[in-house]
Amino acid sequence: MSLQDLYSFKQKALTWASSFEVCCVLDSNDYTDPYSAFDLILAVGVKEELNARSEDKFTELKAFYEQHKSWMFGLLSYDLKNEVEQLSSCNADQLGFPDLFFFVPRYLLRVKDGKAEVLVGEPAILDTIDRISPLIAPYNKDISIQSRISKELYLKTVETLQQHIARGDIYEINFCQEFYALHAAVDPVAIYCKLSEVSPTPFSGFFKIKDQYILSASPERFLCKRARQLISQPIKGTAKRSPDKEEDARIKNKLRKNIKEQAENVMIVDLVRNDLTKSAIKGSVKVDELFGIYGFPQVYQMISTISSKLDPAVHFVDAIKQAFPMGSMTGAPKVKAMELIETYESSKRGAYSGAMGYINPQGDFDFNVIIRSILYHADTRYLSFQVGGAITFASNAADEYEECLLKASAIIQTLKT
Template structure:
């Protein structure tokens, strides 16, 4: 049972900062922030979940069955992540590439303390075991002096290295194109890692800088002991609200311009770009097929096709696909039958995953996985882990990866330049 309290806050942005700083004392933290992007698909402005009462941590083997059992037994709020390598749990695949980060394949926890922010209202949920701490915690949060906390102790000065150099990237994209021309696949999302070894960063300050540059609708700060995710994700993977399922794949990216006329032209060019539209439509077809596994007959609908959304760093082409499920459908089954998300794999999905596994140098891990939550009612909401910095503090290893969809119309140089556009914010934050 949870003790709940609701109250209004006059300065919600300041309260969000106080909450995030207060949460740093815990070993298990999930912070989700919409940066005030509000539309018909939104639930909360921001959420903070901290301090595990129970948890599940496992490798990919039978991972979704274990998660289903944990979610069914707990029937409470659960927060955590799914790594890309859970693909090995749903198909006969493997992940043998280099892994400098070593995140567990799946982790979820039942938070003792939970804060849900919607508009100017804060809803606090404390488990019975700690509900006597609520009043003192709320006083501590209110008393926090954010101005004194937000000084940058030392700017990052990270020497970022390329796991894959430009010529090798071109060779590998051409190898993907050979598979496409042979008819093995139509599209593959091919990724590369940028990394730094023997490096120390301040995770929260790094997240705040990244968030300030990007202001994305699915920002995430996650901590699991000595492992951190700082994410400026613009993409929702999948959401369940009642019996409605919503997936919003992104495919198609254009840079921004400070010149308003040029910026509008870049947006219009993206909306009409045949290559970008074809990428997006291929993934929409894949998502429709994935959702059909659990959908009631005839309920899969494309609500938005190739809509262009604008964010501080980039314009993005987003589609929205929805379906309805039966009340008897287990929520974890909806995730297991759609994972990994099509925007990070390609089509056909299994062949694309086999090809990119063979060509990429790095195990993706949490990159191109998902972070989110289950509610006590079995609803859920998960983002796609892109535009993200990952950090293993014990190993002093920092990493970010970027990728793009390779199709028959792809030009290796253009794809490489698109990767650099996507990497810009992470590189700025790390290299100062």
């Protein structure tokens, strides 16, 4: 089915998908790269489901894939770190997302090159979607956003973390803070559509697990597999864009040459190289691009690409486990950084800074990093989003706070408009 109006189709399809208890919609927003497999994909309804509850959830995922070997979509929450390493999570959790949740969909639709097709389910689904009204119900615009910690505490914590760096405990740490709203009566579909308008990104996604929603405008890929190749693309380095073309070009060039941002980026590149080495054919890990500068509506980002060849003796689920959680959201050394994150952050991360994505029948996969995302529990009406940045010894605490607000700007604009 050729699509004359992709925007209208997206709204209709999302409205249809969200009427089911479980759905996952992944949208590239017209960004393309050598590893893209589609422009838009919708996994809707549950044929089979895994809500892993054992102490070895990655092994459960491996068994779930081996049993079904079909398309499956899912969530890897940040706190799976406690299985990868000897860590714990004791901070407050107001959202309660599963640690690891995957499902085999009843219906699967894909859009590529302007054409929609049904991969799983009856082709007549497209006619059903076409008859849906694209109008989005209004949502509550009076959302009172609060910060979990004050600016003063944020600044003080950054300075404390820099003392850890000075002592040699860590080199870099990703420190995050939560913004939240109580009694937030919102329409998740309308919010997601608005967020996608304000901040279209290549790894956007809408994930519904009954009353829980992830509304993501993520610009970052965690890990992708194509045949035997693994690809990770960490982001470290941010600059606010300008509406003035000449000034915007200067900002881009300044970020490209920024020594501090390069230092942050290369630390994480080295960490990711080490993570990929654990599952790679010896000597196959390489940096395909270092310090690439990419533009998004609000910001420029410094993105590097690291790849490797998966060792045939290693199951791809183990490769995911050995790279998780992503270095861009932890720090270096990774384990010590995660210990300090638990000590100094005020909220459990849960789904935030985890990953969502898909695995296909051939064992290829693609997962984003859940950042620039709204997390919402419809039953309790608790709405949350977290933002953070890399703290190094050279960081300026006030600048880091402003960078957090910049990263949150698209979400704040979405909720306040």
